[in-house]
Amino acid sequence: MASVKTFIRNTPAGSLRDYFNTTGITLPTPVNWDEPEPAIIEPLLQAVDNMDDTARAQVVADAERVSKMADDAGQVALFSVTEDRDHLEQLANGHDRALWLFLNRHDAFQRAEEVRFTDERRRGRSWDGFQGRAGCTVQKDALSLDAFRDALRQQFGTQNIHVDVFERVRPTFDGEDCRLIQVVVYREGLPDSLLAFDGGKLVRRAYRPVFEAAMTYEPDTGVIEVVARDRESRAQMAKSLARDLLGFEFGGDKVPFRRFDLSVLLAPFDFPTDIEDGIELVEVRQLRLMPLDKVTRRVVLECLAKEDATIWQMAEEEFGATSPLRTGWVVTQAKIVIKFHPKGGARWGRTLPLTITMPHGCNLKDRTREEQLIGEKYLRRWGLLVDEPELVED
Numbered sequence: 001m002a003s004v005k006t007f008i009r010n011t012p013a014g015s016l017r018d019y020f021n022t023t024g025i026t027l028p029t030p031v032n033w034d035e036p037e038p039a040i041i042e043p044l045l046q047a048v049d050n051m052d053d054t055a056r057a058q059v060v061a062d063a064e065r066v067s068k069m070a071d072d073a074g075q076v077a078l079f080s081v082t083e084d085r086d087h088l089e090q091l092a093n094g095h096d097r098a099l100w101l102f103l104n105r106h107d108a109f110q111r112a113e114e115v116r117f118t119d120e121r122r123r124g125r126s127w128d129g130f131q132g133r134a135g136c137t138v139q140k141d142a143l144s145l146d147a148f149r150d151a152l153r154q155q156f157g158t159q160n161i162h163v164d165v166f167e168r169v170r171p172t173f174d175g176e177d178c179r180l181i182q183v184v185v186y187r188e189g190l191p192d193s194l195l196a197f198d199g200g201k202l203v204r205r206a207y208r209p210v211f212e213a214a215m216t217y218e219p220d221t222g223v224i225e226v227v228a229r230d231r232e233s234r235a236q237m238a239k240s241l242a243r244d245l246l247g248f249e250f251g252g253d254k255v256p257f258r259r260f261d262l263s264v265l266l267a268p269f270d271f272p273t274d275i276e277d278g279i280e281l282v283e284v285r286q287l288r289l290m291p292l293d294k295v296t297r298r299v300v301l302e303c304l305a306k307e308d309a310t311i312w313q314m315a316e317e318e319f320g321a322t323s324p325l326r327t328g329w330v331v332t333q334a335k336i337v338i339k340f341h342p343k344g345g346a347r348w349g350r351t352l353p354l355t356i357t358m359p360h361g362c363n364l365k366d367r368t369r370e371e372q373l374i375g376e377k378y379l380r381r382w383g384l385l386v387d388e389p390e391l392v393e394d
Helices: 002-010 015-021 037-049 053-068 071-083 083-090 096-105 105-120 144-156 231-246 310-324 371-380
Strands: 128-131 161-171 177-188 192-198 201-207 210-218 222-225 279-291 298-303 329-342 350-356
Touching: 002 037, 002 053, 002 096, 015 037, 015 096, 037 053, 053 096, 053 105, 071 083, 071 096, 071 105, 071 161, 071 279, 071 350, 071 371, 096 105, 096 222, 105 161, 105 177, 105 210, 105 222, 105 231, 128 231, 144 161, 144 177, 177 231, 222 231, 279 310, 298 310, 329 371, 350 371
Parallel strands: none
Antiparallel strands: 128 222, 161 177, 177 210, 192 201, 210 222, 279 298, 279 329, 329 350
């Protein structure tokens, strides 16, 4: 019930009343919605706890969906698909905005969930990017969509395919929104079974799982991105999208992986930043190095948060002329912490820890969208994120 408590404690009382009125879920004990908001919370939590199993399960499921879209990443996804931006901005907080869209624009809410699914997996293990043709118009007529669905049915060997095509935006690190067309695919998988109780007796029930995949097309660049669990399926899905909905023959050229170059960290670096981003300081906490002539060995230099010296000063004090930062070693991994100034009355500012591993790895994709934008902006400015050089594989 933790998600229900979070949902009720963070959502304005008026919006909670709208939720129960709109969904038709009856509270087993009355709640006086005219009471001051703090006086409503405990009686409402008790009322939910006293519901029958079916009603309580529905509240739990709805609360989990709404609460998941109330954080920074969820809010970016909500604003990326809705035409009600002005109204959402006037609402109290993330829970209030997510619930309003859930109740009043449920299709948009579901698309926001799909956007989050896609963007959280972007540039991860489930992702591939392909270079397509720029400036295409996505065909949404029945004939084109039928051809696309038929291609997917043949590819995955199932008749049960659901396709949703919609427009959205994605923020970029320079502050502009790039326009995207997103295509979401739900397909039925092979038969499976699970354990369940039937009248108190444990039984095994057969079912067919449903798998989600997503594609985006960026008209300005022609890039097609695919998020799908099976690596082998991604190129074929991009080919079907290009042929049936975009009108060109797919060449199969992949978008190059972003590459990182950590050589700048072999010497002291001052990490320039812009005042408006509120960054207090940037620290290198750890460097992992490899000798060029013995690629099976590693050395790790680490400065903990309470250390007064920089990692370069520590290396000089401990090793002097034999420091691996001087003598033919290459940095294969770095752990960097970006510290922000406190906001409002906070005593401490938030931190953004980044782990970069040569040549392609970075945990930035696991951060919130705001942190991704800040991180990518400065990784490029500092020369850590590059596009061309062939770097050492760690």
